[in-house]
Amino acid sequence: MVHTPTSPPQKLSKLEGIKENSNFLREPLATEILEETTHFTENAVQILKFHGSYQQDNRDNRVKGQEKDYQMMLRTRNPGGFIPPQLYLTLDRLSDEYGNQTLRVTTRQGFQLHGILKKNLKSAIAAIVNSMGSTLGACGDLNRNVMAPPAPFKNRPEYQYAWKYADNIADLLTPQTEAYYEIWLDGEKFLSAEESPEVVAARQRNSNKTLFPNKEEPIYGVHYMPRKFKCSVTVPGDNSIDVYTHDVSLVVITDEHGQLQGFNILAGGGMGRTHGKEETFARLSDPLGYVAKEDVYDAMKAIVATQRDYGDRVQRRHARMKYLLHDWGVEKFRAKVEEYFGKPLEPFKPLPEWKYQDYLGWNEQGDGKLFLGISVENGRVKDEGSFRLKTALKSIIDQFELPMRLTANHNIILYEIEPSQKAAIEGILHDCGIITNPQEVESLTRYSMACPALPTCGLAITESERALPGIIGRIKQVLTKVGLEDEEIVIRMTGCPNGCARPYMAELGFVGSAPNSYQIWLGGSPNQTNLAQPYTDKLPDKDIEKFLEPLFAYFKQEKASKESFGQFCHRVGFEALRAFSEGYQPIKVRRIRKNQHRVSVPDEMFTRLKEASEGEKRPMNHIVQEALEAYFSQKQSN
Missing domain, CATH: 3.30.413.10 (Sulfite Reductase Hemoprotein, domain 1)
Structure with missing residues (x-):
């Protein structure tokens, strides 16, 4: 039974009914994917989100009286931004075969494919899953992609712990319904990686009613979460993942020998709001407490259960966990979490100041290998003019089989690079117009x-x-x-x-x-x-x-x-x-009058000049200036 913080109970939102009647994310999506239509109904669209896709239309192509240009956006779920080489090559191919010839790095360390038609959606998702990827839970009212610092430091154990627990938290909170595999892979469950035994045990452990026992969705139940739920795992001082903006952030705490001790927990962050609705607002997360490493999964389940059972299921604008913390206060929220957890949380550990880092350029991994952070303007991986990032990345991944990590600032990190490969990789990027020196990237x-x-x-x-x-x-x-x-x-x-x-x-x-x-x-x-x-x-x-x-x-x-x-x-x-x-008076900039000096040329010369201008696609005065500079340069040398 899902509780709500309202008393007496109010009518749940329409979407709560759609989720409850979906047979754990199956219908009406499973039926409609078999139909030869260009788009899904509204109810199916809501369930489609849980499978990692949004139905969109190209608004540039809207024509009054005609059907919308329907297409699907597909989003990957890859904790810590990890993209193995075979997955990247598959995404690159799918973007050309089914998409709009680009890939988009998201601000939650995933990839988005845009422009996929409904008839190609099943083939695209199946290809991603069979290439060690997933889209399950990349959208919808459940835990989204778990973020972690992208830096592949092999000599700093705290970074390796962040990656490990981002993977494990993602596994813990992954939907357990078989609907994803039934719909997109005809029932064949493809496991991209073996789950940790401690994660499996934690998911099955019904401590203090955090689970719905013997149900297809033991953590989420039939209604899933009231709204989307976002987590991150980072290390002290590293704010490459916007630590205060998540529903839950875990901060790795190690001892002086680098051994993992536990995690600080921050809770209640979130960015979404609505213009003109003052009851909606952006909010930073609050320190909630500290938990020992052996208890971290039960603590996460306790937080999820608190939001699941007491988050607002009536007003979706008020359904994110940040509003529950705001309305209750941190102390009441912590008390309810501790009730599910079964014991008090320990006090929050002191932390150093947070610092944003983007890890661009060439860096040492700490094990003799290198990693390279590449700036991707607005996260769009494309070929456009002399800028051919898509071509460059495909060539590099093809040749060197490198993994990548996506960053929270929608950049890309290639890693596991042998020093002997550096020159060749630099050459490919240079030939494709890609800057590798971060100091040469316009700072804005x-x-x-x-x-x-x-x-x-x-x-x-x-x-x-x-x-x-x-x-x-x-x-x-x-x-x-x-x-x-x-x-x-x-x-x-x-x-x-x-x-x-x-x-x-x-x-x-x-x-x-x-x-x-x-x-x-x-x-x-x-x-x-x-x-x-x-x-x-x-x-x-x-x-x-x-x-x-x-x-x-x-x-x-x-x-x-x-x-x-x-x-x-x-x-x-x-x-x-x-x-x-x-009271400010704008700075006046002296304007130079155009055509201040005029020089006449014969009609025949003007015709030739105009033809050259049109052929080279540059102004006539640029050609004249170039010719005059060459003339005076030659005159000076003589």
Whole structure:
């Protein structure tokens, strides 16, 4: 019996009924996948999410009176961002055969395939599972992909523990229904890896009513979770995974010899919110306590059971665990967790300050091998012009059979690289236009993130991934104008307030609020340790430079030593920012009159010049300038 925190009981949301009547995630999906239609019904779409896919349509192709351009987005579930070489090559092939010829690294360390037609979905999922991958639980009201630092340090045991327990927590909370294998693999259960015996035992141990005994879903029951549930495992000081933004974060605690002792637990983080609904908000997680390593699985089950049984199943906007902690308070929440756990949690252990790291460039693994972090702008793996990351990665994985780890900032880490392979890998990347030196990556781009938004996401209010590169270029111009051309700022953008790129932790966050308009958030920190706050609700895209110039000018004038833009905004406060902006006089840039000097050329020469310009696709004045520079250079040498 699922309890709710409301009394007397209220009518559950429609989706709770769909889950209950699905026969553990089977129907109506199992029936509709066999039908020769272009899309699923709404009820099937809700169950499809649990299997790792969202039904979308390409909004660029919408035509009034015609059926939508339906397509499926498929998302992988790979704890700690681990992608074995055979899985990557399969995803690369599927993106070409069935998708839109690109792959998208997500901000939860997974891959997304976009553009898959309904008729090809079963073949795509089967191929992924048979290549040591999975999509089960990548979406839906259950535990999502478990995150962990992507750095493959072999000489730092705490990093290896983080990977191990990310895998184990993912296994513990994986749906046990056979529906996934029945629908996509015709009942053949393909095990990509053997589960740890301690995980199997923990899943079967019904301590203090954390389980539904003898049920197909012993942890989740027929209703699964009230909303999505997100976990991470990290090491002290490493905030490469936005530690405060998850429902549960475990922090590895070792002794002076590097032996695992237990885990600190943080709980109650989450980014999603809704414009105009003040009862929805982004929230940072709270320290909950410490648990010894042998008790970590029971502690996780206790937290899951608390949210499962007391999370709001009436209002989905209020259903994430962060609202339960907010409404109850940390003490009441901890007491209920301890009731399921069967004993008190120990006090939270002291931790060093958190620091964001992206691990770009060449690094030592600690065992004689190397790893390489590659910056992927907005996470999109594609071939476009001289930038051919998709070609480069396929060539490298094909030739060297390297595993990869995806990062929470949608970058890619290749590892297990022999030093003798470095030159060849560098050569492939260089030939494909890929930068391997992080110092050569534009800093605003390096620390930025965007969600996919338009045209595929049905929730998008405005552009994000397609807009951010151009907006970053404009921001760079404003920074240069005020004398801050070398400034590093964490910029994040989403096309709606759901916060998939975690804009509420950014120093400068853009959140879609209307077509071509953004709500602006200011005051996050470079290490993602405090929430930004909303500064203005609806900034038109065309006014970005006008809006930012006074803020950057004030920052340059009054910033403290080594203070970042986000820290500055947090310190001086929004009232001071607005007061300075109101009295600000824009910097005047002297404009050079166009065509200030004219030179005439014969008609025949002009015709030839025009033909060259059209053939080379560059302005005529560029060709003239090049010719004159060559002339004067030759004159000078003579």
